[in-house]
Amino acid sequence: MDLMIDGLRVLVTAGAGGIGRAIARAFAAEGAKVHVCDVDEAALAALAESDPAITRSICDVSDRKAVARLFEEAAAALGGLDCLVNNAGIAGPTGRVDEIAPEDWDSCLAVDLTGQFNCTRLAVAHLKQSANASIVNLSSQAGKHGFPLRSPYGAAKWGVIGFTKALSAELGEFGIRANAICPGLVEGPRIQSVIANKARSFNISHEEMTARLFAGVSIKRFVDPADIARQIVFLASPFGKTISGQEISVCGDTRMLA
16 A cells, blocks of 8 residues: 655654554655654664665753754655654653652653653744645553553653644644554563563562563553554555544554553
8 A cells, every 4th residue: 555655754753663663664654754862872873784875963852952863854754744753762760650750750751741841843944835734742551551660751752742732723724733643562672671670669479560561451462563564654645634633543453451
């Protein structure tokens, strides 16, 4: 199926590894022009070797000066912007709310929520010039369900959904659509670290914690990052032209989080 996005100009934050890399590669495979940013210089260097057509910047999305530089570099590399994918995020601390250090709360919100604001506010002027403009924000099932021992992350991801709905309402008149993706338990080192930390908090084994998490999921397998990437590419294509303001789950039907 031809998604008709050849030449689409796409910026993916935290695009040098994990879900972000899968998103960047999925767009590139469809003929899009892709620029990524990341804080991991080694991952950016590896991406330059494996995917030389994908242009790159180093950027911490919580740093507004760095984000300003990113948009200058991305606009120069791409020649404009049609799609912003706000993928950057960190897991944040694990613990009961009274045990969490305020600075850990602040850093989680700064990246996972405020980072999306920092990028979106600079993207809008570019997107207004596009005939096929879209924003895709990465939320989480933690943005739809309570997630014990992960209050900073959950608060940020609930905030992403509210932010997305506001963007859709504000920007629709300019033909800019905005959607949030809510992944479930995504295969990779981040979820394994979360499971390990929660297992320690509950004083149970890694295997038992994994089973607890999957107890509230209908399809009991980790989500492949490629499945998330394919959904995002579709939303950014002309086939997604009337899809906006939605929180779209790619999660195996997650009904609760443990």
